[in-house]
Amino acid sequence: MVLVLVREEAGVLGASLDELKEYLRIGGSGEDGLLERLLRSATALCEQFVGQWLILGEARATVLADGGWQRLSARPVAAILGVEAVAPDGEAVALAADAYAIDIDAAGDRWVRGQPLDGRRVLKVRYQAGMAEDADGLPEPIRQGIVRLAAEHFSARESEVATPPAVVGALWRPWRRMRLT
Structure with missing residues (x-):
């Protein structure tokens, strides 16, 4: 039984800010802070979904x-x-x-x-x-799912509900590891 687990590095990104900005077609840097927070959140959700740490x-x-x-x-x-x-x-x-x-x-x-x-x-x-030393070492479907989820949250910030696209789960599912307790 693990009594305590501590992660030394927090807030790692599973995809780059440039990837997300390219996907969203954003050229300026005015939204960079928000986009990085959305990438951190999407990365954390991906780790919870696949049951593995992404970045070493x-x-x-x-x-x-x-x-x-x-x-x-x-x-x-x-x-x-x-x-x-x-x-x-x-x-x-x-x-x-x-x-x-x-x-x-x-x-x-x-x-x-x-x-x-x-x-x-x-x-x-x-x-x-962790699965990879940095985001570039992650499988492309994992990175693409992180970008898609962050982009969905960015686009839905004006609406009431952000619903993750089904494609995100499909992209991540092959790497999903679950434990039965």
């Missing part, structure tokens, strides 16, 4: 050190950067690689397992997760 970023997870396997929440995991055993008073001690175990399952999820160490029953795991 660092995560910190706090998991139990009870000898059982604990799934890391952010996906896809690219690398484990370090594991620390945490005392009840918050003092952390870095663990050697042979003091914990990591595994990857058939679905591509990473798992970590550690034993209690000197009364330390919690592990702090630092790792990287």
Whole structure:
């Protein structure tokens, strides 16, 4: 059970401002702030829909050190950067690689397992997760869906309701990973 998940980088963009402006046929820079916020929002909605982080970023997870396997929440995991055993008073001690175990399952999820160490029953795991290093590395349908969703929200700002186009879900669906609990 993951007790806490923290994403170090917030507000990443899954498509560029230039892509959105080209799609909307906007030449000036007067709307840039609004357009960037819409891209951040569309990127976050895409990540929620596909169940994966789009852009590679660092995560910190706090998991139990009870000898059982604990799934890391952010996906896809690219690398484990370090594991620390945490005392009840918050003092952390870095663990050697042979003091914990990591595994990857058939679905591509990473798992970590550690034993209690000197009364330390919690592990702090630092790792990287994400599909691509930057927006240019994302699959084109994902980027196009982000642009389409941001453009829809931009166009609907004068109306009462912004309804996402069905094509956005169709573009993202092949990358969707869901967990059954």
